[in-house]
Amino acid sequence: MSSDILDGLYRVVLDLNFEDAEDLAKKSIEEGIDPLQSAEALTKAIREIGEGFAKGDLFLPDLVLASKVLQRALPVIRAEIKRQGKKTHTRGKVVIGTVFGDIHSIGKQMVATLLLSSSYEVIDLGVNVKSSVFVEAVKKYNSDILAMSALLTTTAYEQKNIIKDLISKGMRDKVKIIVGGAPINQEFADSIGADGYAPTAPLAVTLVNKLLGLDSGG
Amino acid sequence: MRRGYIRNIEPLKILTDTQVEAIHRGTLDVLEETGVRFESQRALRMFKKNECIVDFENNRVRFPSYLVEECIRRTPSSFLVKARDLKNNLRFGGNTLYFMCSAGARISDPETGETRVATMKENNEAILISDALENLDYFPSYTPYFEVEGVEPVMLCPTSCAMRLRYSSKVSRGAQSVDTYIWEIQMAQACGAQLLGNMEAASPLSYSEDAINAGFGYAEALFPIYIAGGGVMGGTAPVTIAGATISNNAELLAALVFFQLIKPGVGIIANDIEYPMNMRSGSPAFGSLGISLHEAAFNQIWTQFYRIPTNNCAAGFPNSKLFDLQSGYEKTHCAMTSAYSGANSILLHGGVSAELAYNPLMAILDDDLAAIIGRHIEGIVVDSESMAIELIKEVGPIPGTYLDW
Ligand code: B12
Numbered sequence: 001m002s003s004d005i006l007d008g009l010y011r012v013v014l015d016l017n018f019e020d021a022e023d024l025a026k027k028s029i030e031e032g033i034d035p036l037q038s039a040e041a042l043t044k045a046i047r048e049i050g051e052g053f054a055k056g057d058l059f060l061p062d063l064v065l066a067s068k069v070l071q072r073a074l075p076v077i078r079a080e081i082k083r084q085g086k087k088t089h090t091r092g093k094v095v096i097g098t099v100f101g102d103i104h105s106i107g108k109q110m111v112a113t114l115l116l117s118s119s120y121e122v123i124d125l126g127v128n129v130k131s132s133v134f135v136e137a138v139k140k141y142n143s144d145i146l147a148m149s150a151l152l153t154t155t156a157y158e159q160k161n162i163i164k165d166l167i168s169k170g171m172r173d174k175v176k177i178i179v180g181g182a183p184i185n186q187e188f189a190d191s192i193g194a195d196g197y198a199p200t201a202p203l204a205v206t207l208v209n210k211l212l213g214l215d216s217g218g
Numbered sequence: 219m220r221r222g223y224i225r226n227i228e229p230l231k232i233l234t235d236t237q238v239e240a241i242h243r244g245t246l247d248v249l250e251e252t253g254v255r256f257e258s259q260r261a262l263r264m265f266k267k268n269e270c271i272v273d274f275e276n277n278r279v280r281f282p283s284y285l286v287e288e289c290i291r292r293t294p295s296s297f298l299v300k301a302r303d304l305k306n307n308l309r310f311g312g313n314t315l316y317f318m319c320s321a322g323a324r325i326s327d328p329e330t331g332e333t334r335v336a337t338m339k340e341n342n343e344a345i346l347i348s349d350a351l352e353n354l355d356y357f358p359s360y361t362p363y364f365e366v367e368g369v370e371p372v373m374l375c376p377t378s379c380a381m382r383l384r385y386s387s388k389v390s391r392g393a394q395s396v397d398t399y400i401w402e403i404q405m406a407q408a409c410g411a412q413l414l415g416n417m418e419a420a421s422p423l424s425y426s427e428d429a430i431n432a433g434f435g436y437a438e439a440l441f442p443i444y445i446a447g448g449g450v451m452g453g454t455a456p457v458t459i460a461g462a463t464i465s466n467n468a469e470l471l472a473a474l475v476f477f478q479l480i481k482p483g484v485g486i487i488a489n490d491i492e493y494p495m496n497m498r499s500g501s502p503a504f505g506s507l508g509i510s511l512h513e514a515a516f517n518q519i520w521t522q523f524y525r526i527p528t529n530n531c532a533a534g535f536p537n538s539k540l541f542d543l544q545s546g547y548e549k550t551h552c553a554m555t556s557a558y559s560g561a562n563s564i565l566l567h568g569g570v571s572a573e574l575a576y577n578p579l580m581a582i583l584d585d586d587l588a589a590i591i592g593r594h595i596e597g598i599v600v601d602s603e604s605m606a607i608e609l610i611k612e613v614g615p616i617p618g619t620y621l622d623w
Contacts, residue, residue: 059497061452101396101428103420106453110500128426153323153364154371154395182574183323183365201500 002033006041009073013045016065018072025076035080039088042077043119046070050117054202060110067113090121092144092212095137097125098181099158104151107181110201111147118205120145131162138166138175145208150181159184160192176211180204221306221355223592225313229522229560232514238523241460241515245467246283248423253280254472255424260434261476268479279472286471289478295525297442297485299356302411303387308355310442310487310562311527315595316355317588319348320534320569322576323364331539333575336363341378342385344568344578349386351581353588354567357382359393359416362568362576376401383409391444392416394432403439414487415439417476418446419469421454430476437477442485444529445473451508452495459508462492463515474526487563490516491531504535504572505548510555517559529563530556534584535573541580545570549587557591564591 005028012021028038049066052058081088094115098108105127116122123141125133138146146166150156159179166172178196179189189197196211198204209215233241255277256262262279266272271280296311308316324333325340336344344362348354360378369377375398382390383405392402392413399415406413415436420426425433436443447469449455455462470488477484494508495501503509509532520528533552538545549566556564566588568581598604613620 056498060495060500061497103424103426106450106495106500127420152395154374157371 002031002037005031005033006037009038009041010045012073013042013049013066013069016062016069018065018068021069021072022076025073029076029080035077035084036086036089038077039074039081042070042073046117047119050114053114053117063113063117064109067116070116088121089119091119091214092208093121093123093141094145094147094208095123095125095134095141095143096147096149097129097134097137098127098149098151099134099155099162100128100130101158102150102152102155103127104149104181107151107201108149111149111180111204114201114205115147115208118209120208131158131165134162135165135169135171138171143175144212146175146177147204147208148177148179150179150184153183156181156183156188157192159194163193176208178204178207178211221308222314222316223596225315225557225560225595226597227558227595229518230514230555230558231518231522232511232559233518237460238519241463241467241519242523244464245471246286248464248468249281249286249471250283251280252423252468253278254468255279256430256472256476257425257427258430261425261430264476264479270475281472281475286475289475290471290524290526292478292482293474293486293524293526294483296527297487299389299414299442299485300410300412301356301387301389302383302409306355306388308389310485312562314562315557315592316563317353317567317592318529318531318534318563318565319354319357319361319567319581320565320573320576320584321358321361321364322569322571322574324575325363326539326570326575326577326580328541328577328579331571333571335365335367337367338369338381341366342381344576344581345382345385347578348567348581349388351567351585353585353592354388354581355563356389356391356414357386358391358565361390362578362581372396376405379413380405383411389414392432392436392441394418394429396428397431399432399435403435403441406441407439412441415441415443416446417443417473418489419448419473421447421449421469422465423469423472425473425476433473433476434480437480437484440481440484442487443477444487444489445470445477446489446491446531449492450495450502451492451512452497453500455492457494459511459515462512463519466490466492466512466516467519485527487527487529488520489529489531492516493532502535502537502572504532504537505544505552506537507551509533510552513552513556513561514559517556517561521560521562527562528560529565530561531565534565534567535569537572539571539575541570541577541583545580549584553587553591554594557595564588 417433536548
């Protein structure tokens, strides 16, 4: 029975079945299945989706839908993990958003989704995000990574303001900062004091792994 | 110098009348039931006063259908924009077709496709070249380059506008980002010119505060207005052409109501920049079939059904990074479809590399393409002289020729 449900959780991701995701997660708890195992089944599946995407076998909507399944199932499982006094295994927490003045969302969403599929916990603040909101989120979630997207030359400098705000609040050393988007390059990232830059979403995952001293596996 | 081509052919109808009706009704449905997000208290108050249903907490405006249709009727079928030099004035609408310069962030190397930030000298030379091109009628905002060496980012849009006003006497469109409209309006007025004002959606179904502020500013300066949706098919708009047409229409008609409430009768040109997303990389599929199909439907609805002028923007941005065969066919099938389906303006000159770059050499090549497309829609003369029936009879079969007539 337990393996049936675990298999179901694994399948629900591969089938991109977000409609049944939450019910299945609840059922796993009712049946007394170890929530850590349930979380592992979900992450194993999303990792496979991520790999399929990286190879070019799957498309962006597959990735986004699979992450939607996780967003429905994981909170239920995580709450149970917490209730049982156990610890969640994620690779780390990432706060991500597009900076103030900028509403470009597609690239940011790709980075967020690929990080999620690589077993990171991702807090997506959306677009047009004010500096104070980034700073608060980093504090509230105690995040390992702050990822900022900017598609306009005019808003790229907003990333610098956020870094300044983190410095003035004494929080700069607590979080690794990465930046990206069409007008950004390594030189710019260095000039504003970011910890890293990546030109594409898959390379953003590699970058985060590197900054947190993790290998590329799940 | 000529300004614009006159269309003398029946425009393409890709949709049946029933399909046009269905798309229009679908749009009204979305506007009335779902509504559009306007991130501006001032705009929300104005909508409320004019019988829209306004949710102030969520910045949502729902539009009664009668108001939308009333505002479509209020929008003129053609309007004038004053240039710095009278001979470059433009009257958008009706059967006229103009060509607009492209915008690219950086300068592209024609040999390698690599891009880099342009210098001010390169920026101004590119404007001078565009000013001289016969078939290039006007400029969008932040053209030719969005980034110029040595200019602070916050000053990019006003500087770009100032340089266009200085080095060209053709019409320009104003920008909407971060309050730059305040300076751009005054610069244009100081030269005795108008700008095409600008307000662009943040798809899906939203307008951000700085776009709305710019909208108020341009309308109050009594400038005509360029409105744009911003959907990406499969990303920020439905993946189907019909669905993307409806979400784009809803964004544009919401903007049209906004402007007709501020300034009844203001001239409006509606822009189409919808493109399909590459479902592997998320990047724009410029130059693709989805664009020309969308443009055809869009132009039919706006120019033939609403009788409101249109511009097509996605036509002029090829995905190719080079001046090559790919770039040629990508631009040609999109721009040709735009022209045939009734567009009043097409963005064409100089764009390379998926809206990321510009090159004046490309603009020169594109000027030829513009001439071909423009000449095409002027159609052909069919009268007793051009039919040459008497002549054909006279020359007869071989050994007759037409060389000695
Ligand atoms: C789609 C689009 C829009 C849509 C956005 C819809 C939406 N909801 O996202 C709309 C129409 C609304 C829009 C509006 C504007 N846009 Co725009 N837009 C684009 C366009 C065509 C594609 C962007 C895109 O989706 N790319 C695909 C994604 C997948 O790529 P990406 O975002 O670069 O992300 C990848 C990487 O950069 C990286 N990445 C992204 N974020 C991050 C973050 C981190 C931490 C890391 C590590 C990596 C990373 O990973 C991603 C995946 O591989 C580009 C041109 C282009 N070819 O890029 C112009 C472009 C970005 N826009 C531009 C401009 C100027 C504007 C406007 C100012 C136009 C105006 N008239 O006012 C407004 C600004 C609105 C605002 N306040 O933000 C310019 C910017 C120029 C510059 N150098 O500053 C561009 C380059 C086009 C141009 N040349 O004019 N735009």
